[in-house]
Amino acid sequence: MTRSFEQAIADFAPALPLAVAYSGGADSTALLLACARQWPGQVTAVHVHHGLQAAGDDFERHCRSFCADLNVPLVVQKVDARHAPGQSPEAAARHARYQAIDALALHGQLAIQTIAIAQHADDQVETLLLALSRGAGLPGLSAMAAQWQRGGLTYCRPLLQVSGIAIRDWLQTEGARFIEDPSNVDERFTRNRIRARVLPVLQACFPQFRDTFTRSSRHAAQAQVLLQEVAAEDLARVGVPPDVKALQALSPARLANLLRHWLLSAHQATPTSAQLEALTAQIAACRTRGHQIHLKVGQGFCVRRGKVLDWYNPHPLQPSSNPSCP
Incomplete structure (x- = not known):
């Protein structure tokens, strides 16, 4: 009000x-x-x-x-x-x-x-x-x-x-x-x-x-808090860095929610919608030992390292263009 x-x-x-x-x-x-x-x-x-x-x-x-x-x-x-x-x-x-x-x-x-x-x-x-x-x-x-x-x-x-x-x-x-x-x-x-x-x-x-409008924003904020809690629980189960097979067991929506949370909390990386869609598709397709993942995500790249999904920035000294200021 x-x-x-x-x-x-x-x-x-x-x-x-x-x-x-x-x-x-x-x-x-x-x-x-x-x-x-x-x-x-x-x-x-x-x-x-x-x-x-x-x-x-x-x-x-x-x-x-x-x-x-x-x-x-x-x-x-x-x-x-x-x-x-x-x-x-x-x-x-x-x-x-x-x-x-x-x-x-x-x-x-x-x-x-x-x-x-x-x-x-x-x-x-x-x-x-x-x-x-x-x-x-x-x-x-x-x-x-x-x-x-x-x-x-x-x-x-x-x-x-x-x-x-x-x-x-x-x-x-x-x-x-x-x-x-x-x-x-x-x-x-x-x-x-x-x-x-x-x-x-x-x-x-x-x-x-x-x-x-403010009420709608409060509803969105409450829903976001709930999604963060679910993502934190899922991340605890799949590990850090996350296990690819464990990721594949999640529903598409839950997987996308977890990936956003992991990338931001562990690497301060924020994927675009297109990057996240490509990453979830690659995870779903990653069924053989030789299947590689190397995708641009945020300022760095998501890669497969053995059984896990990892992220790295080839230019770690570059300042982020997505500061986390509310």
Whole structure:
């Protein structure tokens, strides 16, 4: 159920001290202002300078000024968030942000236990629609988690049930200053096209779409947890690396579920649908001692080594283009 901004903040109970990811935009400004009032002296703002826009220095100056007025300490981390070939600009920027925050915490520059991120209900719907447009499975349809652990920190999204309009309405009553990032209206990016063109139509046709879409994402997340539990049990039975004959005893759906789990948990590899389909077909056909398997999967290759299926990366020093950031 969509909630008011005040309700969401009242129900937010982070372990302190708390850091707020602060871009200077409307959403993070509202979250920072509310948290600073709720826990005075226990909140730090973290601003990541991506180095992608000429206006980035102006954003930083605004954040420093606002935090000085609010009497909240600000930590600025500059990163190179340019995307690699084949990687989306959004994914590269997101990965750079998480790495920057993790580095600050791990090196003792931030004495915090929790970091809050201001993504809200509209962001959640956009994430779900992006996943649908790409033919994603349950992990993608689960959209964004409200809380997770990373790098020894607890990350929270306390505004996931608050609409973007409600956040801006609250900011207007407070008279708080914020900046508008021009990249947020650049419709070359799919997420921005969804925000500008699709969400208004959904609002007109299905006014409760934020609630119903979020409920669907929760159902997908619950189903994904169940599939992970089944995969973990199956992996314990087939072994690591998995025995080929034991894999052949599984149903096609259960085999695909196990392979995804094994590749991600053991090798941080994520197969495409075509790669997974080819791999399951090869496993089914592997009935003789001389049958070889050598298939591209993720950034490496799945191979048969005697009785087991294995995976290797011929270029292990290359950075992954699929960072596991929720």
